[in-house]
Amino acid sequence: MASDIYLDANATSPVLPSAIAAAVEAMEAQFGNPSSSHATGLRARRILDTTRARARRVLGAGPGRVLFTSGATEGIQTAVLSALVAVRERRAAGEDCGDLLVYGATEHKAVSESLAHWNRLLGTGLTLLALPVDAAGRHRLDVLRDLAPRAAMVCTMAANNETGAISDLDGIARVLRESGSKAYWMVDCVQALGKLPLDLANTRIDYAPFSGHKLHAPKGIGILYVRDGAPYTPLMIGGGQEGGQRSGTENMAGIAALGAVLAALEEGTTFRGHAELAAMRDRLAATLRDAFPAIVFNAPFEHTLPTTLNFAVPGVSSKDLLDLFDAAGVRVSAGSACSAAKAAPSYVLDAMGLPLWRSGGAVRLSIGPLADDAFVDAACARIRHCGEALRASRFKDGSPGVMQVSGDGRYGWIVFDATTCVVIDPPRDQLERIAALARDAGLRVLDVDVADHATVELDDGSHAPCIVIGGAVLARLPDGWLLGDADAGHLRRTAVRHVFGAVDAGRLARVAHDGAVICHGADVDGLAWATPRARDGGTAGQLHQDTLDVFLRRHEDALLVDVREAFEAAAGPMVLHGRAARNVPLSRLAEHVAGWLAEPARPIVFVCRSGNRSAKAATLLRRAGHAQAWTVVGGLALA
Structure with missing residues (x-):
């Protein structure tokens, strides 16, 4: 398998080699507890103090607090808790401090869920209100101007993790100042570190959380900046670490690694600057346009980070991409x-007012500031290969063939x-995709409702209109x-291969044999298709990576079947233990089961x-009556 081209840096980033070395040093040689007063502890304390001093300089923290946390989520929780405790105290003292918790509609869910959580636990009774954004993903300052006088807290982000949209923080600060708002202001700076200039002490920002793993530090280490004079309530109390502001023994390996990243930022030659990254982004975008000519980018480049591209391709789902x-x-x-496992359109793109095909079909490509020209060259070559694979016919092996399409909880065929092709009971939300599939394959879609069909005789003596397709x-x-092979205008029951729809069981027995594949319009006992003699129950036999080789050597006649779609197989053919897999997409399984x-x-x-x-394929085949159907647990990802 080809080496990875990692273009998901907004999710996480590989750890900087110097950060790995610093973490190992902290664990092996500088392993002391920084709260200890002996020499070993003092050496650990030096790492803590050095990293904090670097963080102050990089963030422009001035006299503000700089606390080490486990990451941005903890920082967000701490900021929200601190602000709402202060609001409750001010209200108890009779001070008017607003009744709204305003957060950007495109904020990370950690923000809105933290606001709701602490608002409920503290009993502050404030109203959560999403601040809308425009089509570029930037906050509607006109709406904020109306809300600011009533806001107890305002939460925005420096740059969006999905689209890269850069917030107008100066504009937000100006609105808060001109409205006379006393709201506490938190800015999620997770995507800002190393990508945007930071001078926090010279801003109105009260709280700014950061996460190390977004910029080549390990997971589990972060920073929270708190403006000098902003209220603060510890999230964790106990051992008195971090000056009593965040108890718990410090993650010294993580802090040492973060210190190496901050040192690289200060030194200035390790990471690419804005202009270099923008040039790389433009090259990637141009290659994407060549590979997918109909592509649409979901956020304007002039208002986004140079590290992020968010796009959709008409007629192609995000899952397929x-x-x-x-x-x-x-x-x-x-x-x-954080929400990749949830099969739903992007709430970020929905908030920007984009149509469903763009929010539901969106893909994010993101690079980190360690990227170089050689890496971008390799990425562009691989992207071009993807475009070529997608254009390869998805109807290439067999005539006639049968393909399943799924949507709206239903199946079409x-x-x-x-x-040519005939489409049977297509799910409404799959019409555009089906049209694209047929167009890409050069197939003419036959109208199944025309009146001048030929007819064929069935075994029950009736005659049915028919379409001749592929013989x-x-x-x-x-x-x-x-669907089957007719002989002299007669479609005998033994020649019927596939049945579509809910054909009456009595008539089905007269016109089709019990080996025909019945293709459902919706799940029947969890199946998209079955045979009349299908067994109840039956699950896939499981082969794990450490037993697969032995199994294949023991069963030399075993057929290895790649059930990825044809374009996936074209992009990366599958070879396991020296044996090439035959590609039969899951959507085409019903065609081959007989x-x-x-x-x-x-x-x-x-x-x-x-x-x-x-696992679905093996379960389907076992239930159809094949006792030797197996699935490889973990698939290619763990091979």
């Missing part, structure tokens, strides 16, 4: 890594040959379709990227 890139060894994401006939019944069932003793080993699709 992610699978395509991943197959080629290119690591990108669909948005925030495409029956096709080399030139087979697709016969239309009142409640479904039959042939596999004809060899019940031959092991069929399914593999995919993560093990999810292969």
Whole structure:
């Protein structure tokens, strides 16, 4: 498999070599507790003090507090707690301090959820209100101007993690100042470190959380800046560390590593500057346009970080794009890594007013300030390869063929040959994708409702209108379709290969045999398709990475099947333990099941990227009656 091209730096970043060395040194030689008064402890204390001093200089913290935390989420929690405790105390003293908690509509969910959490626990009874953004992802200052006099706290971010949109912090500060607002102001600076100039002491910002792993430090270490004079309530009390402001023995390995990153920022030659990064971003964008000519970028470059590209391709889902890139060894994401497991449109892009196909089909590509020209060259070459793979026909192996499309909780089916296709019961939200699939493959979509079809005789003596496709006939019944090979105008039940729709069971037994594959319009017992003789239950046999090689050597006749989509296989063919896998996409499985069932003793080993699709394939085949269907747990990702 090709080496990774990691383009997901906004999610996390590889640790800087000097940071790794500093962490190892802190664990091996400087392992003391910085609270100890002996020499070993004092050496650890020096690491703590040196790193804090560097952080002050890099952040422009002035007399403000600089605390080490476990990361941005802890910093956000601490800032919100501190502000709301102060609001409660001011209110108890009779002071008017506002009734709104205002947060940017595109903020990380850690912000809105922290506000709701502490507002409830502290009983402050404030109203949470999302500050809208414009089409570029920047806060609506006109709306903030109306809300500011009532705001108890305002939470915005320096730059958005999904789109890279840079906030107009000077404009926000001006609105707060001119409105006379006494609101506490937190700015999420996670994406700002190393990418935007920072001079926090000369701003109105009260709280600014940072996370080390976004800029080549390890996970589990962060910084919270608190403006001098801003209220502060410790989130954790106990041992009195951090001057009593954040108890718990310090993460000295993480702090030492963060100190190495801060030292590199101060030194100024390790990380790329804004102009260099912008030039790299422009090269990547140009390559993406060449690879995917219909691409749309979701945020204007003039208002975004030079490290971030957020885009969508009409007719191609974000899942398909992610699978395509991943197959080629290119690591990108669909948005925030913290919510990547949730299959939903981006709330960030929704807040910007973008149409559903863009918010639901978005992909984020992000580089870090360590990127260089050689890395971008390699990334561009891999992106071009992805474009070529996507343009490869998804209907390439077999005529006629059957493909499943899923959406709205339902299944539709495409029956096709080399030139034409018929679409049966397509889910409404898949119409655009189906049209793109047919267009890319050069297929003409036949109208199934035309009146002048030929007819074919069925075994129950009835005649059904039919469409001839790829030498087979697709016969239309009142409640479904039959696909099979006709002989002299007669489609015998033994020649029916596929049944689509909810054909009446009594009639089904008269017109199709029990080996036909029944393709459902919705899940039936968790299945997209089955055979009339399908067994209840039955789960995939599991092969783990450490047993796969032995299994394949023991079963030389085993068929290794790659169930990724055809464009994924084109982007990165699968070879495991010296054996090339045959590509049969999960969406095309119903087309091949009859042939596999004809060899019940031959092991069929399914593999995919993560093990999810292969488990579905093996379960489907086992329930159809094949006892030797297996899935490779963890898939290619763990191979």
